[in-house]
Amino acid sequence: MLGETYIFYADIYFIQNLIMKLGVLGLTIRILKIQMTKPVMKVVAIASVGTILEIAGLFFVPNYQWFIALVHLIEVPAMMAVLLGKQREYIGKGIICGYFFVLVINGVVEVLWNLIGNGWLYPLLVLAGNILAAFAVCYAVRRWQMSKGVYPVDIYLPDVIWTAKGYYDSGNHLKDPYTGKSVHIISSKLAQKLEFPSEQKVCIPYQSLGNETGLIDVYYVEMIRIKKQSDWVEQSNVPLAVAEDSLFAGKGYEMILNEEVW
Numbered sequence: 001m002l003g004e005t006y007i008f009y010a011d012i013y014f015i016q017n018l019i020m021k022l023g024v025l026g027l028t029i030r031i032l033k034i035q036m037t038k039p040v041m042k043v044v045a046i047a048s049v050g051t052i053l054e055i056a057g058l059f060f061v062p063n064y065q066w067f068i069a070l071v072h073l074i075e076v077p078a079m080m081a082v083l084l085g086k087q088r089e090y091i092g093k094g095i096i097c098g099y100f101f102v103l104v105i106n107g108v109v110e111v112l113w114n115l116i117g118n119g120w121l122y123p124l125l126v127l128a129g130n131i132l133a134a135f136a137v138c139y140a141v142r143r144w145q146m147s148k149g150v151y152p153v154d155i156y157l158p159d160v161i162w163t164a165k166g167y168y169d170s171g172n173h174l175k176d177p178y179t180g181k182s183v184h185i186i187s188s189k190l191a192q193k194l195e196f197p198s199e200q201k202v203c204i205p206y207q208s209l210g211n212e213t214g215l216i217d218v219y220y221v222e223m224i225r226i227k228k229q230s231d232w233v234e235q236s237n238v239p240l241a242v243a244e245d246s247l248f249a250g251k252g253y254e255m256i257l258n259e260e261v262w
Contacts, residue, residue: 025098027100028083028097054075153225218242223235
């Protein structure tokens, strides 16, 4: 067994692998913009259990190849399945992100190890690798999205702040004729997640290409904040219109910003 073949320090092994898993799970939630209750507790619990099982595997797996297969082919999908079990539509993307972040963090740690590493410093190198990977990946993703006209949008509800991806569309001129406010458009899937009370719904007229004038459901939220470059654009008492999901299919965003947002 591996535990009998190799000499290892369980405490150091636990710490470094726990930090690695915390980084992989946390980055996945961050990049995919997944909203969940008590995310920190879930991430810590899953990372801890995964690390303990991995250490146990050292004493039960007969050879190194089987151990690597267990860790990389089974452990990452299992952690994502547990983390995202109630949001199944994200599991596939979560597994892909998990493998990607394992490679990125391991690569950064390898570079740091060659520069300044020694055995007792390794957990700190893993932590530094997580931090550097988080900054690099989040920055690259944000810059790419902004180049495509997609911006992070914080939607403020009474009990929670929900982050969505909003696409700036100069063709969205929709206004609430009763208040004169510019209306942003969200997918029905996002509206379900936001759980708007039915009594808050209002209907306003709209027109679209190929359609006659109709009515669209609108809900007002307390505030939204849109991240543009290094600044935040804030709007209060904001109307959000709910459109069919087909409008957003394969687009990579779930909100269409009004052309008057800036």
